[in-house]
Amino acid sequence: MPDSDRDRSPWHIVWTYVRAYWHWPVLLVMGIYVYQQYMPSIELAAEGRPAPTVAAETLEGDRFRLEDHRGEVVVVNVWATWCPPCRVEMPGFVDLQREFEDAGVQFVGIAVDRGGAEAVRPFVEEKGVNFPQIVDPGLAARHFPGEAVPRTYLIDRQGRIRYEHSGVILKWALDDALERLVREGQ
CATH class of the missing domain: 3.40.30.10 (Glutaredoxin)
Structure with a gap:
């Protein structure tokens, strides 16, 4: 198979995107984790x-x-x-x-x-x-x-x-x- 045909295969396209954008889901999960760990609990006012x-x-x-x-x-x-x-x-x-x-x-x-x-x-x-x-x-x-x-x-x-x-x-x-x-x- 010529190189030009292989470069257009669906798996090649998917793999290209995975390699390019793998860090976004990781950063999202890390951000959610940090937010959950450091979000203070709710302090209710005594009277309001x-x-x-x-x-x-x-x-x-x-x-x-x-x-x-x-x-x-x-x-x-x-x-x-x-x-x-x-x-x-x-x-x-x-x-x-x-x-x-x-x-x-x-x-x-x-x-x-x-x-x-x-x-x-x-x-x-x-x-x-x-x-x-x-x-x-x-x-x-x-x-x-x-x-x-x-x-x-x-x-x-x-x-x-x-x-x-x-x-x-x-x-x-x-x-x-x-x-x-x-x-x-x-």
Whole structure:
């Protein structure tokens, strides 16, 4: 077989890419490992400040009122479909909603996409998001202001914001904090 034909074989092309880009998956795994090792555990505020009064229509057309969830632990996540860290943390939130549903924990998302429901609905359906989503950048700006997304807020059973975080939050760290808040209210 002439050299020119061998150079175009599928295996040669694959091997060329593997040799050229092998370091990217290794660096990704190393980065995740380091992040998990050094991300501090969530420190809950002793008292916290009162959560805002929030009432809005969800993506499904239902009415969501934060005060209706007094007596539950509420996780508010301000996010966007165009935000890579938001997309990374969403599957963990879906898992945690399922795991803590019977313990009195309610997640709610506030999407800040300017494209509205048309931009958010396909993502929510594709990822199987199992908690209410509010699509309202103005609501997020008024009640949960901040410069960055994602932003996550933990609200205790008495309606006090006990923790807020800008940036991606990993499932294991949030799991631990939710367990502590659930035990607190028992």
